[in-house]
Amino acid sequence: GENVEQHPSTLSVQEGDSAVIKCTYSDSASNYFPWYKQELGKGPQLIIDIRSNVGEKKDQRIAVTLNKTAKHFSLHITETQPEDSAVYFCAATSGFQKLVFGTGTRLLVSP
């Protein structure tokens, strides 16, 4: 079955810096890769996703890149703000199936 690894487990940046979180997956059949942001005491919030027919997708300060050959995908946050502080999860799935999640990255943005 699918296995998703996520790095780093914690990431501290200064406000205004960029943050990059990386994930790898094992199942070449996976074709959908969402990223979720989870704030304390809340459910995960879908922030961006990418499908396997696309190499990069941007939404304002957030971008995701996908390298299907290497089975890598990454989340890039530019101009970080304190409100970006949260736990971020990557996930992978092959269509309308269960999401397999990475172990999460705790991002701390210091003012």
Add this chain to the structure above:
Amino acid sequence: GAGVSQSPSNKVTEKGKDVELRCDPISGHTALYWYRQSLGQGLEFLIYFQGNSAPDKSGLPSDRFSAERTGGSVSTLTIQRTQQEDSAVYLCASSPSRAEQFFGPGTRLTVL
């Protein structure tokens, strides 16, 4: 519009008791998922309902866990004879006929 809702938000129970957790998906979403998140851990898949198809129960950790979805909408996750290791946040997600899954706020279950 309204998102996924779950009730109760918190549940404290004694070891050995049965609990029921409820999920109200986004209206019109055909797929519904249950996940479990243990303290400081990632999300673990439990069960998946898609329309009228037989559910995918491959993630249920034991036969003490069961779930049903009535009328293609509301779902209930039941845990019988709860154990302390069942303590976790139980998250429900729903999805339209695409891959995106939208999560509810979760039910925090504590088994004493």
